[in-house]
Amino acid sequence: MTGPDAPLAPILETAGLTKRFPGVLALDEVAFSLRPGEAHALVGENGAGKSTLIKVLTGVYRPDAGSLLFQGAPLRPATPLDAQRAGISTIYQEVNLVPLMSVARNLYLGREPKNRLGLIDFGRMHAEAERTLREYGVSVDVRAPLRTLGLGAQQMVALARAVDVDARVVIMDEPTSSLEPREVETLFGVIGRLRERGIAIVYVSHRLDELYRVCDRVTVLRDGRVVHTGALAELPRLRLVALMLGREVEQVRREGLTRFSGERTASADEPVLVAEDLRVRHLVDGVTLRIRPGEIVGLGGLLGAGRTETAKAIAGALPLDGGRVSVAGVPLRRRSTAAAIRGGISLLPEDRKAEGIVPGLSVRDNIALAALPRLSRFGLVSERRVDRVVATFMERLRIKAAGPHQPVGELSGGNQQKVLLARWLALHPKVLLLDEPTRGVDVGAKAEVQRLIDELAADGLGVLLISSDLEELIEGSERVVVLKDGAVVGELVGEDVTEDALLAAIADAAGPDGTAPVPAAPGGEAGSG
Amino acid sequence: MARTPVTAAAVDVSRGGAAPAGASGAERISALAQRHGALVVLVAVVLVTSLSFDTFFTGYNLNRLAVNAAFLAIVALGMTFVIITGGIDLSVGSVFALGGVLAAWASQYGTLPALLVPVAAAGAIGLANGLLVARTRLAPFIVTLASMLGARGLMLAVSGEGNETYLVPQGSAFLELAQGGLFGIGYPVYLTLALFGLGGLLLRRTGFGQSVYAVGGNEDAAALMGVRVARTKLTVYLMSGLLAGFAGALNAAYLGSGVTILGFAMELDAIAAVVIGGTLLTGGLGYVSGSLVGVLLLKVIQNVINLIGSLSSSYQQVVSGLFLIAVVVAQTYLSRRRRIG
Ligand SMILES: Nc1ncnc2c1ncn2[C@@H]1O[C@H](COP(=O)(O)OP(=O)(O)OP(=O)(O)O)[C@@H](O)[C@H]1O
Ligand SMILES: [Mg+2]
Numbered sequence: 001m002t003g004p005d006a007p008l009a010p011i012l013e014t015a016g017l018t019k020r021f022p023g024v025l026a027l028d029e030v031a032f033s034l035r036p037g038e039a040h041a042l043v044g045e046n047g048a049g050k051s052t053l054i055k056v057l058t059g060v061y062r063p064d065a066g067s068l069l070f071q072g073a074p075l076r077p078a079t080p081l082d083a084q085r086a087g088i089s090t091i092y093q094e095v096n097l098v099p100l101m102s103v104a105r106n107l108y109l110g111r112e113p114k115n116r117l118g119l120i121d122f123g124r125m126h127a128e129a130e131r132t133l134r135e136y137g138v139s140v141d142v143r144a145p146l147r148t149l150g151l152g153a154q155q156m157v158a159l160a161r162a163v164d165v166d167a168r169v170v171i172m173d174e175p176t177s178s179l180e181p182r183e184v185e186t187l188f189g190v191i192g193r194l195r196e197r198g199i200a201i202v203y204v205s206h207r208l209d210e211l212y213r214v215c216d217r218v219t220v221l222r223d224g225r226v227v228h229t230g231a232l233a234e235l236p237r238l239r240l241v242a243l244m245l246g247r248e249v250e251q252v253r254r255e256g257l258t259r260f261s262g263e264r265t266a267s268a269d270e271p272v273l274v275a276e277d278l279r280v281r282h283l284v285d286g287v288t289l290r291i292r293p294g295e296i297v298g299l300g301g302l303l304g305a306g307r308t309e310t311a312k313a314i315a316g317a318l319p320l321d322g323g324r325v326s327v328a329g330v331p332l333r334r335r336s337t338a339a340a341i342r343g344g345i346s347l348l349p350e351d352r353k354a355e356g357i358v359p360g361l362s363v364r365d366n367i368a369l370a371a372l373p374r375l376s377r378f379g380l381v382s383e384r385r386v387d388r389v390v391a392t393f394m395e396r397l398r399i400k401a402a403g404p405h406q407p408v409g410e411l412s413g414g415n416q417q418k419v420l421l422a423r424w425l426a427l428h429p430k431v432l433l434l435d436e437p438t439r440g441v442d443v444g445a446k447a448e449v450q451r452l453i454d455e456l457a458a459d460g461l462g463v464l465l466i467s468s469d470l471e472e473l474i475e476g477s478e479r480v481v482v483l484k485d486g487a488v489v490g491e492l493v494g495e496d497v498t499e500d501a502l503l504a505a506i507a508d509a510a511g512p513d514g515t516a517p518v519p520a521a522p523g524g525e526a527g528s529g
Numbered sequence: 530m531a532r533t534p535v536t537a538a539a540v541d542v543s544r545g546g547a548a549p550a551g552a553s554g555a556e557r558i559s560a561l562a563q564r565h566g567a568l569v570v571l572v573a574v575v576l577v578t579s580l581s582f583d584t585f586f587t588g589y590n591l592n593r594l595a596v597n598a599a600f601l602a603i604v605a606l607g608m609t610f611v612i613i614t615g616g617i618d619l620s621v622g623s624v625f626a627l628g629g630v631l632a633a634w635a636s637q638y639g640t641l642p643a644l645l646v647p648v649a650a651a652g653a654i655g656l657a658n659g660l661l662v663a664r665t666r667l668a669p670f671i672v673t674l675a676s677m678l679g680a681r682g683l684m685l686a687v688s689g690e691g692n693e694t695y696l697v698p699q700g701s702a703f704l705e706l707a708q709g710g711l712f713g714i715g716y717p718v719y720l721t722l723a724l725f726g727l728g729g730l731l732l733r734r735t736g737f738g739q740s741v742y743a744v745g746g747n748e749d750a751a752a753l754m755g756v757r758v759a760r761t762k763l764t765v766y767l768m769s770g771l772l773a774g775f776a777g778a779l780n781a782a783y784l785g786s787g788v789t790i791l792g793f794a795m796e797l798d799a800i801a802a803v804v805i806g807g808t809l810l811t812g813g814l815g816y817v818s819g820s821l822v823g824v825l826l827l828k829v830i831q832n833v834i835n836l837i838g839s840l841s842s843s844y845q846q847v848v849s850g851l852f853l854i855a856v857v858v859a860q861t862y863l864s865r866r867r868r869i870g
Contacts, residue, residue: 060752060753079752079755079757080752080753080754080755081755081756081757084755090753092753096747096749096750096753096754097747097750097754098742098743098746098747098750098751098754098813099746099747100742100745100746100747100809100813100814101739101742101743101746101813105739105742109739109740109743109751109754109755109756110736110739110740110754110755110756112736112739118735119730119734119735120733120734120735120736120739161754
């Protein structure tokens with residue numbers, strides 16, 4: 001009775017919702033309406049106001065003007081707790097849990113099962129937590145601190161927490177940005193079940209194919225204003241992108257959605273990066289990689305295959321148990337991130353919140369942080385040069401901020417990612433290790449990032465690209481090295497870098513016709529030739 | 530684009546989305562070291578001391594040591610809650626002294642006023658700390674530094690610039706509360722154990738306790754998860770103030786007078802005890818039982834130095850200081866190891 005096509009009264013409706021931050025109008029008279037049982041896509045460029053709308057709906061921010069109707073009655077949540085009590089449950093953009101507390105305690109924080117004396121019943125809590133999480137494909141020790149879980153599993157805990165309460169509306173702000181394909185499937189299953197129960201979903205994502213798979217309707221935000229709302233199936237992809245970016249459909253078609261030129265030819269020079277027989281206990285098992293100047297090498301594999309760990313090991317962020325790394329023929333002697341940076345290796349880390357961004361510092365300082373030695377003379381920083389570099393990157397990456405002096409913590413999620421990317425690009429490295437470079441970045445900027453990577457490669461930079469976005473991996477790399485359980489199990493070159501070949505290589509660690517599967521020899525000399 | 534289902538079928542399910550194996554073993558060991566390290570050291574010190582001095586492990590000495598430790602322990606209990614939320618309370622030493630002077634002054638009107646007056650005054654200071662920290666988002670360090678000065682001034686005013694010493698009337702029930710005992714163990718020891726029992730229950734087994742950990746672990750996330758952050762902070766500072774005032778009153782009864790120089794730098798001892806007991810100074814992780822062990826360790830070291838006799842008691846501070854450094858270095862080492870694992 002709660003099918004999406006039944007003309008139902010909206011469960012959640014806003015009118016004239018406005019929210020102003022110093023220097024930006026984040027929401028401008030937003031009218032948004034959500035029907036019971038529907039999955040509603042909320043899309044827009046980085047900084048368009050999606051997360052702000054969600055935060056206003058759930059009592060994190062107070063709106064400056066406008067009204068909110070929930071189940072036909074006005075609602076003015078003053079805190080997230082009010083919104084939760086009313087029946088609006090939310091997964092916020094970044095994984096927002098408490099890392100030091102146990103998995104179970106995170107799941108039940110604020111609604112712990114109690115015994116007759118009113119004390120928390122940990123036995124029941126752990127049993128229930130285990131059962132609940134198993135439904136989401138997460139089988140872990142629920143007594144262990146949340147921190148010990150991978151990002152994807154943490155995101156599943158957040159999902160379980162949001163869905164487990166008795167909600168009428170579940171809001172998901174980029175829930176899949178740190179999920180593996182299998183986890184994405186689990187999420188979609190959960191969404192299906194919720195909708196059968198008449199629960200409405202608000203779904204934010206920059207991955208368009210996901211939107212077309214799960215959502216019925218769409219609302220497009222641009223610069224804080226609603227520019228379109230309607231059925232999603234009737235809206236062609238190009239038109240959707242054009243609406244988001246505020247461009248003509250024709251222009252979008254001409255420019256294409258991915259900007260890797262695919263016409264680069266790596267020089268036959270000596271490799272700029274040689275990593276030989278890298279070993280990190282339990283994580284990396286004898287990985288050998290060679291990257292030539294101008295080459296983009298993709299690293300494929302599943303969660304736990306050791307992609308992130310390999311990148312970290314190369315960049316000196318993980319202690320090596322064995323192996324050598326050299327840049328342009330010069331071996332790195334000291335194993336530390338500082339030595340790696342000096343040697344010319346930059347790593348864009350996967351977890352920007354924990355390992356990258358300094359939220360209290362300005363956009364300018366965040367970008368200049370690592371490049372300061374390069375931008376200074378005799379230990380003195382040249383402010384003019386810093387300003388110039390910062391201005392260039394803010395423009396090229398279309399970083400949306402009130403100005404270079406705005407604290408990065410105030411930027412939208414995608415713009416934070418761009419700042420981080422700018423930091424490592426500003427270093428002018430010889431080797432760039434990119435771990436999920438376009439996570440949470442909108443389609444327009446994604447193309448810009450890809451073009452930038454392309455340009456840098458043409459200048460002789462060697463790039464190692466890790467991405468769970470297969471399309472990006474395939475279009476971006478001329479060679480993909482496939483990892484499994486921390487070891488190299490295959491390699492695809494040139495023409496053979498196709499989606500099918502890659503999936504097959506990942507699946508059974510043996511390439512289809514035309515590829516040369518490399519056996520995972522115990523000695524670990526598998527790798528490029 | 531229907532590529533996702535294909536991938537899903539191809540996934541190796543056994544990995545379960547958790548961190549790689551092998552991390553959990555090291556994790557468990559470092560968690561154990563964090564939690565019980567102080568206890569192991571305490572047992573070792575007590576063993577060695579008992580074997581070296583036959584005057585140490587006697588009922589008389591142990592009871593005196595325990596009663597002596599009780600006052601600091603009560604203060605450290607409140608401090609534990611504050612530190613787990615990621616805060617700090619520098620005012621407890623002054624509040625302790627103020628509580629003592631007020632108790633001694635009020636004891637002329639009976640036992641009940643002798644307990645209520647200091648506790649009420651301390652509660653008011655704790656409440657002010659809590660309100661300022663929770664509502665204005667001022668740094669706890671600054672707020673409680675100010676109230677530390679304020680409380681000390683108040684105490685000097687009450688005691689006529691420290692010239693007036695109030696005596697607790699001989700034979701009063703108030704005096705008996707701190708000086709009496711049962712089965713050869715002083716009442717303050719029972720009181721302290723009861724308070725720690727309650728504190729432990731509150732921290733580990735109630736929703737409030739969970740919110741204390743959550744606020745210290747990740748304040749923003751806690752707020753998004755519906756934790757009442759401001760109320761939680763207010764409560765811990767209020768508790769800390771109340772406990773410090775009560776400990777001061779009990780101490781005045783024990784000494785028979787309100788001594789104005791007491792409580793000086795006591796906040797530092799309390800913080801040291803809490804940290805030695807395994808509570809993270811950055812918040813989010815900690816145990817009341819650890820703080821009790823931390824207090825005992827500090828007091829036993831003091832006792833040992835007294836027993837040696839030839840060493841000046843100043844060395845007690847040197848030893849405590851070295852100990853603290855060792856613990857903090859170990860903590861940093863352990864947490865860094867864990868982050869990498
Ligand atoms: N706390 C804040 N203080 C100041 N400005 C803010 C704050 N939060 C958001 N903004 C600004 O409001 C605008 C909208 O941000 P919002 O986070 O809603 O974008 P978004 O659509 O979620 O983008 P993304 O796709 O990158 O997550 C941005 O320009 C951002 O800089
Ligand atoms: Mg956002």
